[in-house]
Amino acid sequence: MPESLTLAWYQFRLERRMFWRNPSAAFFNFLLPLLFLALFGAIFSGNQKDLNVIVPGIAGMSIMSTTFSALAMNLTFLREQGVLKRIRGTPLPEGSYLLGVFGNAITNACIQLTIVVLAGKLFFNIDWPKDWIELVVYLAAGVTCLAALGVAWSHVIPNFDAAPAYVNIVFLPVIFISGVFYDVGNAPQFLRDIAQALPLTHVIDGLSGALVSGRSLQDNWSGLVVIAIWAAAGIFFAVRGFRWDARRTD
Amino acid sequence: MSAAAPAILVRDLRKSYGSFAAVQGIDFEVAPGEVFGLLGPNGAGKTSTVEILEGYRRRDGGIASVLGHDPEQRPRDLRRRIGIVLQSTGMYRHITVREALTHWARFYPHARDVDEVLTLAGLDEKADALARTLSGGQMRRLDFGLALVGDPELIFLDEPTTGFDPAARRAAWDVIRSLQDLGKTVLLTTHYLDEAQALCDRVAIIKEGRIVAEGPPAELGASSSRYRVTWRSPETGRLETRETEDPTALLHQLTSAALARGEGLRDLSVTRPSLEDVYLELTAEATSQEPANA
Numbered sequence: 001m002p003e004s005l006t007l008a009w010y011q012f013r014l015e016r017r018m019f020w021r022n023p024s025a026a027f028f029n030f031l032l033p034l035l036f037l038a039l040f041g042a043i044f045s046g047n048q049k050d051l052n053v054i055v056p057g058i059a060g061m062s063i064m065s066t067t068f069s070a071l072a073m074n075l076t077f078l079r080e081q082g083v084l085k086r087i088r089g090t091p092l093p094e095g096s097y098l099l100g101v102f103g104n105a106i107t108n109a110c111i112q113l114t115i116v117v118l119a120g121k122l123f124f125n126i127d128w129p130k131d132w133i134e135l136v137v138y139l140a141a142g143v144t145c146l147a148a149l150g151v152a153w154s155h156v157i158p159n160f161d162a163a164p165a166y167v168n169i170v171f172l173p174v175i176f177i178s179g180v181f182y183d184v185g186n187a188p189q190f191l192r193d194i195a196q197a198l199p200l201t202h203v204i205d206g207l208s209g210a211l212v213s214g215r216s217l218q219d220n221w222s223g224l225v226v227i228a229i230w231a232a233a234g235i236f237f238a239v240r241g242f243r244w245d246a247r248r249t250d
Numbered sequence: 251m252s253a254a255a256p257a258i259l260v261r262d263l264r265k266s267y268g269s270f271a272a273v274q275g276i277d278f279e280v281a282p283g284e285v286f287g288l289l290g291p292n293g294a295g296k297t298s299t300v301e302i303l304e305g306y307r308r309r310d311g312g313i314a315s316v317l318g319h320d321p322e323q324r325p326r327d328l329r330r331r332i333g334i335v336l337q338s339t340g341m342y343r344h345i346t347v348r349e350a351l352t353h354w355a356r357f358y359p360h361a362r363d364v365d366e367v368l369t370l371a372g373l374d375e376k377a378d379a380l381a382r383t384l385s386g387g388q389m390r391r392l393d394f395g396l397a398l399v400g401d402p403e404l405i406f407l408d409e410p411t412t413g414f415d416p417a418a419r420r421a422a423w424d425v426i427r428s429l430q431d432l433g434k435t436v437l438l439t440t441h442y443l444d445e446a447q448a449l450c451d452r453v454a455i456i457k458e459g460r461i462v463a464e465g466p467p468a469e470l471g472a473s474s475s476r477y478r479v480t481w482r483s484p485e486t487g488r489l490e491t492r493e494t495e496d497p498t499a500l501l502h503q504l505t506s507a508a509l510a511r512g513e514g515l516r517d518l519s520v521t522r523p524s525l526e527d528v529y530l531e532l533t534a535e536a537t538s539q540e541p542a543n544a
Contacts, residue, residue: 010356014345021344081340086396089304089334091326092357245306 004096011092011100012107019104033062033112037119040181048125050182052212055120057180059211060204062112063142064175067105069167071150075101076163079154080246088244098151105150106143113139117211130214138206141227145199148234155241174200199230257282257317257404257435258303264311265298265459272298274459275312280452282403285426285436287450289443291533295459296439297337300408303437304334317404330358333397335390337408343382347373347392350381351399358400370428371395372421387418394425405429407438411445423448443526453525455532462532467525478527482517484508489517 020026036058044050078084087097120126129135157166177191178184178200184192195201202223209215258280265273273295280286288296301307302314305321305328314321319328341350348364355361368374371391376384384392390410397405407426411419426449429436440446446453447467454464463470477497481504483490494500497520508515523531 007356010353014342014349014353017349018342018344078340078342082336082338083340083342085306085336086334086339086341088306089329089332089336090354090357091329091400093326 004093005099007092008096008099008103011097012103013100015100015104016107019108029066029108030112030115032065033058033116034119036061037116037123041124051124052126053179053183053208054181055116055124055126056204056208056211059113059116059207060142060178060200061175061180062116063109063139063203064146064171064200066108066112067143067147068150068153069171070108071101071105071147072153072157072167073163075151075154076157077160079243080160082246084244085246102147105147109139109143120211126212129211131210131216134206134216134220135210137224138203138210141206141224141231142199142203145203145227145231145234148231148238149199152234152237152241155237155243159246174198177201178204180204197226199227202226254282255318256280256315257284258286258437259313259315260299260303261314262312263299263302263309263314265295265302265307265309272459273302273309276456276459276461278454278461278464280435280437282435283430283433284451285430285438285449287446287453288437288439288456289441289446289453289529290439290456291441294456294533296441296456297408298459299456300406300437300439304332304406305329330400331403333400333402333405335393335397335405335407335410337412339393341381341389341392343380345381346378347381347384347395348377350392351395354396355399360401361399362401364399367395367399370398371425387414387421390414390418390422391425394422398429402434404435404437407436409439409441411440411442419445443529447525455529457533463528470525470528476523478521478523479504480517480519480521481515484511484513484515493523 037054040054040058041051044054075084088094117129121128153166153170157163175181177187177195178198179187179195180200184195184201187195202220205223206220209220256279258278260276260278263273263276264271276295276299278286288299290296298307302309303316303321305324308322317328317331319325321328345353348368351364351367355364355367368377371394373388373391373395376388376391379388381389381392394410397407410426411422414422423445426436426438430449436449438445438449450467452465453467453470454461455470456462476493476495478491478493479497479500480489480491482488492500501520504515504518
C-alpha cells in the first residue's frame with residue numbers, strides 16, 4: 001500500500017514536470033481565467049452585484065477546465081499516442097497512475113482557484129473567503145466530480161483530432177447554463193431547471209456561498225447531493241469504460 | 251536452470267475478432283534463455299498472440315502460461331519480470347530520455363542502472379533530448395531501454411525493426427544479441443526472414459492463425475524433403491534449376507551426360523531449401539487482405 005502511494009507520488013511529480021515543460025501552454029492555461037475576469041470585470045465595472053456573480057462563476061469554470069476538459073483531452077492524447085498502453089505493460093499499479101494524474105489536475109484547479117480569489121480581492125472588491133471549510137468542501141466535491149466526468153468523457157472521444165470538439169460541446173454549454181457569467185436566477189425557467197440538474201451550477205453556488213455571500217454549508221447541502229450523484233456516475237463510467245489502448249482490446 | 255519449466259507455454263491458443271479468427275489453435279514453448287521468433291506475414295496472428303501473452307488481450311480459448319503465471323490475470327509479479335517493446339507506442343512529448351528511464355526504473359524492484367541502460371540502448375548522446383525530438387530509430391532505442399530498465403527475465407519484441415534503415419536494424423540486432431548473452435528469454439515477432447535467421451534459436455512460422463512449421467532456422471529449411479539442383483546447361487549456357495526429392499538419379503543423369511560429352515558440368519550445386527524457400531512456400535497463399543496487426 002505505501003509503495004503504491006510512493007509510485008503515485010512519483011507519477012504526480014512527473015505529471016507536474018510534464019505540465020511545466022510546456023511553459024507557454026501552462027501560461028495560457030492560467031491566463032484564461034484572468035482574461036475572463038478582466039473582460040467581465042470591465043463589462044460589469046462598478047456593478048458589485050454582477051461582480052459577486054462573476055468571481056465565483058469564473059472560479060467554477062476554472063475548476064471545470066482544469067479537471068474535466070484537461071483530463072478528457074490529455075487522456076485521449078495519451079491513449080491515442082500509446083502512452084497509456086505502454087504504462088499498462090509495466091508494474092505501475094493502475095490506481096497509482098490515475099492518482100498521480102488526478103493529483104496533477106487537482107493541483108491546477110487549486111492554483112487557478114487561488115488566482116481567481118486573489119484577483120477578486122485585488123481588483124473586484126471581494127473580500128477573503130468567508131467560509132474556508134465550505135470553500136474546501138466545494139473545491140473537493142467539484143474536482144472529484146468533474147475529474148471523474150472528464151475521465152469518463154475521454155472514453156467517448158474517438159481520437160485526438162476530435163477531442164477539442166467533444167470537450168467544447170460539453171464545456172461551453174455547461175458554463176453558460178450553469179451561470180458562470182450571469183445569475184442563474186434570471187434565466188428562463190427551462191434553463192433554470194437544466195441548471196439545477198448540472199453539477200457545475202451547484203459547485204458555483206457553493207463557491208459563491210464560501211467566497212461572497214457567506215451562506216453556510218447547511219443551507220447548501222442539496223447541491224452537494226447533486227454533485228455526489230454526478231460524481232458517482234462519473235466514477236462508475238470512468239472506471240468501467242477505461243481504455244488503455246487506442247484499439248479495441250477486449 | 252535449463253531443465254526448468256518453460257518461460258512461455260502456449261497450448262491450443264485461440265482468439266477471434268467478431269467472425270475473424272486471428273489465432274486458431276497455436277501451440278509452442280519457449281525455454282528460459284531462448285530467443286524464439288514468430289515469423290509470418292502481416293495479419294498472420296503474431297501480434298494477437300504476443301499481446302495475449304503480454305496481458306493486453308484476453309484469449310478465447312486454450313492455455314497461456316508466462317513465467318508460471320496466467321497473463322490474463324496480469325499479476326504484478328509477472329509484470330515486474332517482463333519487458334515489452336510494442337509494435338508502436340508513443341511517449342510523453344516533453345520528457346527527456348533520462349527522465350523517462352529514471353521514472354520507469356521506479357516501477358521495478360531490481361531496476362538496472364539508468365546510465366547502463368542508456369549505453370546498452372545506444373542513447374548516451376541523447377540522454378537529455380526530449381522524446382519528441384528523437385528520430386524513429388532513436389525512439390525505438392528508447393522503447394528498448396524502457397523495456398530493459400526493469401532488468402526483466404523475459405522480453406517481448408513485437409516487430410522490433412520494422413521500418414528501420416539497415417544500420418538501425420543492425421544496431422537493434424546487436425541489442426537483442428546482448429540480451430541473449432545476458433541469458434534473457436526473448437519472444438520476438440518479425441516478418442523479416444533474415445532477422446529470424448540472424449537472431450532466433452528457434453522459429454515458428456505462423457500463417458492465418460496457425461503454426462505451419464517450427465524449429466531452428468537452419469533446420470527448418472533442411473527439414474524439407476526436397477533438394478535443389480542447379481547447373482549451367484551446356485546447350486543454352488543458362489543456369490538450370492530443378493527441385494527433386496531424390497537428387498541421385500538427376501545427378502547421375504547430368505554427370506553421365508557431361509562425361510559422355512567429355513566436358514565438365516559447370517556451376518553444379520545441390521542445396522537444401524533455405525528458410526526463405528520454406529517460408530515463401532508455406533506462406534505462399536497468405537494474402538495481404540487481412541487486417542494488418544489484427
